Amino acid sequence: MKQYLLSVHLVDDGAPPPPPEAAQPVYERVAALNSEIQAAGAWVFAGGLHPPTTATVVRVQDGEVLMTDGPFAEGKEHIGGFWVIKADDLDAALAWAAKATEACASPVEVRPFQEETED
Amino acid sequence: MPPVDQTAIEQVFRAEYGRAVAVLVRVFGDIDLAEESVQDAFTVAAARWPSDGMPPSPAGWIITTARNRAIDRLRREASRNDRHAQARLLHGYDEPPEEVVAVRDDRLRLIFTCCHPALNQRAQVALTLRLLGGLETPEIARAFLVPEATMSKRLTRTKAKIAAAGIPYRVPPAHLLPERTAGVLAVLYLMFNEGYSASAGERLIRAPLCVEAIRLARLLRALMRDEPEASGLLALMLLQHSRRGARLDESGDIVTLEEQDRSRWDSDEIDEATALLRSALRRRAPGPYQLQAAIAACHAEAPNPAATDWPQIAALYELMLQLTPSPVVRLNRAVAVAMAEGLDAGLALVDELAEQGTLTDYHLLEATRADLHRRRGDRTAAIAAYHRALDAARTEPERRFILRRLAEQNDRR
Numbered sequence: 340m341k342q343y344l345l346s347v348h349l350v351d352d353g354a355p356p357p358p359p360e361a362a363q364p365v366y367e368r369v370a371a372l373n374s375e376i377q378a379a380g381a382w383v384f385a386g387g388l389h390p391p392t393t394a395t396v397v398r399v400q401d402g403e404v405l406m407t408d409g410p411f412a413e414g415k416e417h418i419g420g421f422w423v424i425k426a427d428d429l430d431a432a433l434a435w436a437a438k439a440t441e442a443c444a445s446p447v448e449v450r451p452f453q454e455e456t457e458d
Numbered sequence: 459m460p461p462v463d464q465t466a467i468e469q470v471f472r473a474e475y476g477r478a479v480a481v482l483v484r485v486f487g488d489i490d491l492a493e494e495s496v497q498d499a500f501t502v503a504a505a506r507w508p509s510d511g512m513p514p515s516p517a518g519w520i521i522t523t524a525r526n527r528a529i530d531r532l533r534r535e536a537s538r539n540d541r542h543a544q545a546r547l548l549h550g551y552d553e554p555p556e557e558v559v560a561v562r563d564d565r566l567r568l569i570f571t572c573c574h575p576a577l578n579q580r581a582q583v584a585l586t587l588r589l590l591g592g593l594e595t596p597e598i599a600r601a602f603l604v605p606e607a608t609m610s611k612r613l614t615r616t617k618a619k620i621a622a623a624g625i626p627y628r629v630p631p632a633h634l635l636p637e638r639t640a641g642v643l644a645v646l647y648l649m650f651n652e653g654y655s656a657s658a659g660e661r662l663i664r665a666p667l668c669v670e671a672i673r674l675a676r677l678l679r680a681l682m683r684d685e686p687e688a689s690g691l692l693a694l695m696l697l698q699h700s701r702r703g704a705r706l707d708e709s710g711d712i713v714t715l716e717e718q719d720r721s722r723w724d725s726d727e728i729d730e731a732t733a734l735l736r737s738a739l740r741r742r743a744p745g746p747y748q749l750q751a752a753i754a755a756c757h758a759e760a761p762n763p764a765a766t767d768w769p770q771i772a773a774l775y776e777l778m779l780q781l782t783p784s785p786v787v788r789l790n791r792a793v794a795v796a797m798a799e800g801l802d803a804g805l806a807l808v809d810e811l812a813e814q815g816t817l818t819d820y821h822l823l824e825a826t827r828a829d830l831h832r833r834r835g836d837r838t839a840a841i842a843a844y845h846r847a848l849d850a851a852r853t854e855p856e857r858r859f860i861l862r863r864l865a866e867q868n869d870r871r
Contacts, residue, residue, distance in 0.1 A: 341624045428626035429576055430634070451623045 342383060342452040343432040345422040347445050351415055356390075368442035376424060376435065387420035419445065423452075462512045471500050474517045475592030476677075480564035481521050483571075483627055486528055489589070489617050495528035496520065565590065566629050566681040569674075573642040574625045581616040582645045583652075588613055590677070591670045601667050602652065603660070639682070643691050643747060646675050650695050654702070657855055658710025668699055679734075689738035690748030696731035697754035700724040712859045716763045728758045749778045768798035785816040789826060801834045821850040825860065832867065841867050 369387075376382045391410035398405055410417060422439060426432040432449050440447040475496060482492035499520045513519040572586040584602070587593045593601075599609035619625070630638040653667030675692040682688045704718040735751050753774050760766040775791035788811055796804020808827050817823045828843030844864045851857045 426624075428624045429574075430626055430630070432624070433576065449623075453622075 340425040340427055341432075341454070343424055343426055343429075344448075344450045344452065345424060345432070345436050345439050346448045346450070347419040347421060347439070347443050348416050348448060349419040349445055351391075351417060365443055369439075372438050372442045375438070376422070381424045381426060381431075381435065383423040383425055385420070385422040388418060391417045419443070462507050464508070466512070467504060467507055470512070470516045471503075472592045474520055475500075476565055476568065476590040477517055478520045478524055479589050480568040482524055482528060483568060484564050485525065486532075487627065489620060491528055491531065492524075493589070495524040495531065498527040499523040563629065563681075565677065567627055569642055569678065569681075570629055570638055571620065571625060571627050573638070573645045574620070575638070575641055576623065576625060577616055577619065579645065579648065581612060582641075583649050584609060584612050585616050586645055586674065587649065587667075587670060590674055593666075593670065597666070600663050603663075639685060639687070642678065643687060646671050646678065647691060647695070647747070649674070650698070654698055657853065658706050661706075665702075668695075668702070671695060672699065686738040686741045686743050687745040687747045689734045690745060690751050693731040693735040693738065694747050694751035694754055696727045696734070697751060697758050700727035700731070700758065706855075710855065711862070712855050715757060720761065723758065728755075731755065732758070744777060744781070746778060746782055749774055749781070766797070768794055772798045785811060785814070786820060789817060789820070789823065793826060793830075796830055796833075801830055805830045805834070821847075821852050821856075824850055825856075828860075828863065832863065837867050 373382070373385060376385075394410045396407045396409070396411050398407075420443070422435070424432065424435055426435065429449070429451075432451075436447045436449045478496045478499070479489075479492045482495055483489055486492060502523055503516075503520065507513075568589055569586065572589055573582045577585070584598055587598050587601075588595070595610050595613060596606050598613075599606040602609065629635075649667050650671035653664045653669075653671065656664035672692070672695050675688070675695055679685075679688040679692050700723045701715075701718060703724070704720070704722040705713055707713050731751065732755050735748065735755055738748050739752070753771050756767050756771050756774070772791060772794035775787060775794055778787050779791065789808065792804050792807035792811065794804075795807060805827070808823075808830065811817055812823060812827070824843050824847035828840050828847050831840035831843055841864065844860055844867065848857065848860050848864075851860055
């Protein structure tokens with residue numbers, strides 16, 4: 340089986356975050372989807388992320404490890420959460436992604452993990 | 459065996475490339491390995507066949523030789539650490555020599571893989587031409603008027619995505635088959651149109667796309683006998699292709715359907731198309747390609763423009779609207795209604811469509827309106843519409859056509 344990252348992309352258009360009442364149905368749909376993924380044996384890991392304002396970036400510069408407050412890029416969009424799933428092929432991964440994007444009402448990017456060639 | 463000439467060998471290569479690659483992809487699960495092995499086999503054939511003669515089954519010979527070359531390659535590349543190469547090697551040994559029957563499914567699998575919706579359409583078209591059409595990268599680049607390096611990158615990236623993302627090598631399962639089949643048909647039709655709509659200057663280098671698209675449509679039809687839309691697509695292509703000798707004049711300008719010299723239409727292609735269409739329609743599962751072909755057949759069967767069965771065409775557009783309710787189809791229906799029931803009736807429909815605002819970006823809206831005004835003899839309205847059409851024209855031949863019409867209108871005083 341291959342592994343895929345399904346990442347949820349949220350647009351930073353300056354609009355205020357949705358009120359709790361709007362978020363609740365999303366949580367419920369996502370929770371239901373997570374149960375389905377687990378029951379199918381496709382689950383590896385998943386979680387929602389706190390907003391980019393809570394991020395910290397760590398990098399090496401001139402031989403030193405530096406720390407900065409905030410996301411890597413003040414961009415037009417950020418990742419709101421992700422699933423890591425197991426699937427036989429891209430069609431299977433895309434089928435989960437279709438359910439994921441309906442559940443969280445945001446675009447979901449599907450990317451394959453590199454396979455490890457072990458000894 | 460009789461001696462063989464270079465042309466005959468090249469023809470065999472072109473005809474058998476797709477089949478050989480398809481089988482090898484199934485056996486080894488790797489498109490690059492499949493292509494390289496088949497090309498190796500061709501190199502051997504090109505060296506040996508001129509003197510040894512062509513083997514009784516060239517396809518079988520190529521597949522067997524390619525398979526052996528692939529195994530050799532994998533042996534060289536497989537190290538203790540490369541489990542993937544080892545797995546492929548074992549799989550290649552286990553597979554028995556191919557039966558011709560099995561090969562039919564392999565090419566169908568390959569077409570669906572090339573046309574997977576996770577690939578963008580340009581990538582789908584390029585890869586289909588390469589793997590199933592057997593066209594070389596420079597040929598494909600020329601046909602699409604892009605530099606060879608661009609096309610090479612496109613093909614490499616596409617094959618890399620298939621491997622990395624795990625696009626499965628299979629005919630899609632039943633629940634996905636309708637939408638995936640529609641995707642394949644769209645790719646082949648796009649390929650055809652790229653060749654068919656080429657300007658006079660481009661025609662020589664782009665016309666092979668038509669030939670290739672028709673060849674692949676024939677293959678698809680043979681591989682999907684239960685799918686009447688595959689026959690519909692082939693019929694549509696043949697009907698359009700039949701007019702290629704009449705649609706441009708000596709200066710490379712557009713000749714409308716009405717003005718075309720119908721004696722220059724290819725009657726063999728028309729006959730083949732109408733037979734295909736008839737048998738497809740008998741299955742009572744009409745689809746957009748069958749309907750478009752039926753409309754094209756109405757034109758093809760009319761010995762002259764006045765004999766065109768416009769009421770039938772209008773009825774066919776109505777059927778199409780039930781399947782694909784698009785504004786463009788509505789516009790085309792309006793034209794058919796104009797010809798069948800009267801220009802004012804048609805014009806009213808066109809004006810209604812224009813008001814709805816769904817066609818503002820459609821470059822043929824004003825040209826259509828202008829033409830109807832022209833037929834009605836309303837010079838002022840025609841000229842105004844032609845000027846708007848000029849603004850929307852997208853190609854040089856289109857512009858010249860509209861300017862010609864404008865000149866005609868201005869001459870009428």
